Amino acid sequence: NDASRSRLRIAIQKSGRLTDDTEKLFKNCGIKINESRDHLLAHVENLPIDILRVRDDDIPGLVMDHVVDWGIVGQNVLEETMMQRKVDGMPTGFREVMKLNYGDCRLSVAIPQEKEWHGLADLEGCKIATTYPFLLKRKLSEQGINFKPVLLTGSVEVAPRAGLADAICDLVCTGATLQANGLREVDTIYESKAVLIGRDQDLFPEKQAIADLIIPRLKGVMAARE
Numbered sequence: 001n002d003a004s005r006s007r008l009r010i011a012i013q014k015s016g017r018l019t020d021d022t023e024k025l026f027k028n029c030g031i032k033i034n035e036s037r038d039h040l041l042a043h044v045e046n047l048p049i050d051i052l053r054v055r056d057d058d059i060p061g062l063v064m065d066h067v068v069d070w071g072i073v074g075q076n077v078l079e080e081t082m083m084q085r086k087v088d089g090m091p092t093g094f095r096e097v098m099k100l101n102y103g104d105c106r107l108s109v110a111i112p113q114e115k116e117w118h119g120l121a122d123l124e125g126c127k128i129a130t131t132y133p134f135l136l137k138r139k140l141s142e143q144g145i146n147f148k149p150v151l152l153t154g155s156v157e158v159a160p161r162a163g164l165a166d167a168i169c170d171l172v173c174t175g176a177t178l179q180a181n182g183l184r185e186v187d188t189i190y191e192s193k194a195v196l197i198g199r200d201q202d203l204f205p206e207k208q209a210i211a212d213l214i215i216p217r218l219k220g221v222m223a224a225r226e
């Protein structure tokens with residue numbers, strides 16, 4: 001239909017750690033989102049842009065399946081989803097439009113405070129709780145280390161205390177969560193920030209024109225905040 005040809009559709013996180021920074025960035029670029037966060041689809045009034053509010057985990061797939069033109073997501077989620085989709089035989093194509101200057105965090109291995117640590121080889125044969133089994137496996141395989149993934153999508157940091165795992169591999173920002181749970185960070189396996197990605201296909205000319213208008217504004221706003 002007409003809107004799908006002429007309005008640039010961007011998927012952003014509905015509610016979470018990337019939402020405020022994304023909305024602030026858009027606002028500073030003159031992209032005015034008036035609808036509240038409860039609306040799945042928000043029409044930008046002053047520009048031909050539609051904003052789709054979804055869970056961050058769904059964003060890479062929406063771009064790779066060509067359901068939206070652009071998406072903003074953490075590189076951690078992007079990489080993990082890509083590896084999962086390869087295994088599932090699903091499309092994994094996308095283009096990086098630009099890296100963004102927020103959402104910084106690292107995916108780290110942490111172990112109980114009192115445990116000894118000599119290096120990643122200590123993880124051989126261990127149970128490791130994580131939301132990111134593919135990123136963890138990629139890193140540990142490089143070093144020839146075998147482990148048993150324990151998949152948790154939340155409360156990963158309580159797994160060792162609950163007797164579910166020997167170690168965890170989770171996102172860390174300040175380290176306060178690890179500390180509060182008696183864990184210590186011993187190795188960083190991936191560094192992440194938010195990224196703007198687009199579908200791996202040329203946009204319709206009307207949409208390309210919107211992209212060409214927005215990209216310099218995004219770069220300008222980020223440069224001003226450095």
Ligand code: PRT
Binds near residue numbers: 171177
């Ligand atoms: O509901 P939805 O699925 O959309 O959200 P979500 O709960 O899966 O994701 P959310 O909002 O927690 O995170 C979105 C993205 O923000 C992540 O994929 C990362 O790219 C990025 N990000 C940046 C972080 C953090 N910083 C972060 N600190 N994501 C998670 N955390 C967690 C961390 O795992 C720990 O449990 O925040 C907690 C506090 O961290 P500390 O170290 O500061 O204590």
Ligand code: ZN
Binds near residue numbers: 055056057
């Ligand atoms: Zn999520």
